[in-house]
Amino acid sequence: MADVGRRLERMVRQTQAESRVPALAAALHRADRPLWSCAVGGTGTDAPLTPASRFRIGSVTKTFTAVLVLQARDDGLLDLDDPIGRHLEVPAHGELTVRRLLSHTAGLQREPYGDVWDTLRAPDVGGLIADLARAERVLPSGRRYHYSNLGLSLLGHAVARLRGGTWAEVLADRILTPLGLTGTAVAPGPEAVTGFLVDAYSDHARPEPPADFGAVAPAAQLWSTAGDMARWAAFLADPAALDPRAEVLRAATLDEMRWPATVTDESLWAAGFGLGLILLPQGDRVMHVGHDGAMPGFLAAVYGRRGGAGTPGAMGCAVLGSSGTAAATLELPHRLLEAAVREDPAEIVPWTPGEPAPAAYRSVLGRWWGEGFEHVFFWRDGALRARGADDPAGRPPAVFAPLPDQPDVLRTVSGREVGELLRLTRDGSGAVVRMHWATYRFTRTQETFDGVPVSEP
Structure with a gap:
């Protein structure tokens, strides 16, 4: 210094x-x-x-x-x-x-x-x-x-x-x-x-x-x-x-x-x-x-x-x-x-392993598609987060927090669509199979707005 x-x-x-x-x-x-x-x-x-x-x-x-x-x-x-x-x-x-x-x-x-x-x-x-x-x-x-x-x-x-x-x-x-x-x-x-x-x-x-x-x-x-x-x-x-x-x-x-x-x-x-x-x-x-x-x-x-x-x-x-x-x-x-x-930049803080995502949100993690674009949902620092797959590295992710007594409804507390809700839909086994973020549907595969996988003829 x-x-x-x-x-x-x-x-x-x-x-x-x-x-x-x-x-x-x-x-x-x-x-x-x-x-x-x-x-x-x-x-x-x-x-x-x-x-x-x-x-x-x-x-x-x-x-x-x-x-x-x-x-x-x-x-x-x-x-x-x-x-x-x-x-x-x-x-x-x-x-x-x-x-x-x-x-x-x-x-x-x-x-x-x-x-x-x-x-x-x-x-x-x-x-x-x-x-x-x-x-x-x-x-x-x-x-x-x-x-x-x-x-x-x-x-x-x-x-x-x-x-x-x-x-x-x-x-x-x-x-x-x-x-x-x-x-x-x-x-x-x-x-x-x-x-x-x-x-x-x-x-x-x-x-x-x-x-x-x-x-x-x-x-x-x-x-x-x-x-x-x-x-x-x-x-x-x-x-x-x-x-x-x-x-x-x-x-x-x-x-x-x-x-x-x-x-x-x-x-x-x-x-x-x-x-x-x-x-x-x-x-x-x-x-x-x-x-x-x-x-x-x-x-x-x-x-x-x-x-x-x-x-x-x-x-x-x-x-x-x-x-x-x-x-x-x-x-x-x-x-x-x-x-x-x-x-004299700030010191780089070493990464250390953390706790796994809570069981209720593990099936959310990974890649989803919404409006034709790919997004990645991940767990970090005690919160569910999401970013566009093609977002530049410096763009902050969206961060979600569950509503009180409603673990399948989360509020976006910062980042893209701040203030909007993320709603999770589960199948009979409890796995999340569909999500709605700011009312837009998110699915595991790329689909048209009427729900047809884009890969189908």
Whole structure:
């Protein structure tokens, strides 16, 4: 790992030098290695740049607000299809749903009413809500992706109201403390790095003015360290590894958040958006999930890696920079994640013999035909599974679980036809001779839809 760490460090140093970033911090989290980190440059203050230095993470904040919303849903406090007006008293746009606001498909204008980027003065919660009457619906709800800081802010305040506290209080109590994110806060603190605008035509770097974003906090307020954000990215990718008792969020709920709700560009399907999360396909069934952030003087990119050969558990990377224009900051975590897996892949776990399939399902195992195509049913890791005979090796199989007290009726719990039933039909000896999956008939030989073996004349 030492040689790999040096190569990763060189990538960080090269980015800092070529993109002229006053301070650049990166960290890589994975379950099978110690935390790796690297920081290059200066803070712009009298304090040295250290792993404890805090950068503004901008819209990465939205991922925390999104988790708070899904926590509230899991606790029965709201439904994703509820109108926001059910949980927050608003003078307009109350019919927009929680789901649409989370996925940036509500059509609400991007920013709160007024010229907040000119004044750098954000409204308080009362003002934000009162000014909704002057905010526009710039697109029909559900028409397409349209990013909205205003929408995510409303969700943060709705959750705070449901929990009986402020957004900052609820965030600390329900996410930061349970996950041990001690370097993450709504205020910069003494460890804060100065954010800069670097002159395009000289090496001069001018500090950007500090700004507290008031009621827009749930969309953009947080400060954090690279180490904290790498851990957060790992949580977004593999929550069971960092939160095994699901104190913060169930793994199945994060699966739901990672499902793409929309593409971000109708002509180039290179990125998607789930429930508060950016989804970036990397090829070979690898997905990077997380968020970018931008505030005056700062850029941040925080992503976890899922899928693909060699990807270890709980893998996440964060890159935080103190230049508001160094776009390479946003590309670097993806390069670091790819390089770490390529040069130091997860160890290959040896195969060991397991228990045989239960007697009730042994006659299911093997090759079956459905819709003219061949499928293989097999038992592995305590569950019945199936895949197309010609499926590529990396495609996950369908996984089945029997219904309570109905061993011959199984629910597809993941993979192809998830949610659909698999029904088994047995002969007099108890052997399974026919199956119906999502109502399609499966037989041991290839048959036409009216049940005639294809080999017959």
